[in-house]
Amino acid sequence: MALLVSVPVFAQVPIGATGNLLAIGNYNNSQASSDLGAVVQLEVNGVVVIDEGDPVRYFFNQTDHNLEGVTNWMLSSYDASDWEIGSNGVGYNANQITAVTNTGNDGAIYTRFERFNLPDATSITSMTIRIDYDDGVIVWLNGHEVLSTEMTIADPIPGWIWGTAENHESTNKLGPDPSRWDAPVSNIFGVGTDNPEGTIIDYTFEVAFDPTAVSPKAKLTATWGSIKY
Numbered sequence: 001m002a003l004l005v006s007v008p009v010f011a012q013v014p015i016g017a018t019g020n021l022l023a024i025g026n027y028n029n030s031q032a033s034s035d036l037g038a039v040v041q042l043e044v045n046g047v048v049v050i051d052e053g054d055p056v057r058y059f060f061n062q063t064d065h066n067l068e069g070v071t072n073w074m075l076s077s078y079d080a081s082d083w084e085i086g087s088n089g090v091g092y093n094a095n096q097i098t099a100v101t102n103t104g105n106d107g108a109i110y111t112r113f114e115r116f117n118l119p120d121a122t123s124i125t126s127m128t129i130r131i132d133y134d135d136g137v138i139v140w141l142n143g144h145e146v147l148s149t150e151m152t153i154a155d156p157i158p159g160w161i162w163g164t165a166e167n168h169e170s171t172n173k174l175g176p177d178p179s180r181w182d183a184p185v186s187n188i189f190g191v192g193t194d195n196p197e198g199t200i201i202d203y204t205f206e207v208a209f210d211p212t213a214v215s216p217k218a219k220l221t222a223t224w225g226s227i228k229y
Contacts, residue, residue, distance in 0.1 A: 014210035037091020
């Protein structure tokens with residue numbers, strides 16, 4: 001059952017018919033954390049439009065290879081053409097499909113699901129996002145924050161800086177594994193740590209069609225992104 005709790009977005013998230021961008025910041029609770037990862041599923045009107053194993057561009061943020069000072073990587077206008085290409089479920093020692101190496105200097109994994117089309121965008125009023133994650137996540141849709149787990153990462157969260165996530169543990173199911181979505185649901189907005197190991201986010205949020213949600217430049221970026229995949 002989806003969470004029936006307050007969301008930190010106080011307006012409907014704008015969507016377009018083409019060129020939508022879902023971006024996930026997957027953060028470690030410490031630099032030397034032993035595991036990190038996030039698997040994402042997005043459902044619209046009962047249809048899964050983003051699922052584990054789908055193509056994704058990702059950047060593994062480390063002290064010797066990072067996005068220091070970059071705060072716009074979750075926007076369509078950002079050029080992520082030099083990011084790695086993998087399968088939805090990027091991480092290490094957690095729930096990964098695309099495995100990265102644990103070097104001991106591991107702060108975050110940034111992922112971008114581009115060329116995301118919604119032909120029936122004018123009639124869509126809500127979406128459901130599910131995330132199996134370790135340790136913390138922040139989600140943006142078309143540059144608008146959709147949700148954030150309980151995190152105390154220093155400002156600016158989108159860029160490069162060490163901080164603390166809530167140290168949540170994933171289901172540790174290696175994928176693809178559809179049974180992961182049968183796990184209990186996390187309380188991602190409550191006070192305290194009501195997010196025991198092996199729980200997932202299952203959250204429904206409101207959206208509204210906006211013809212300006214994706215700019216012409218962003219549409220071009222999404223088109224080239226499709227070609228590069």
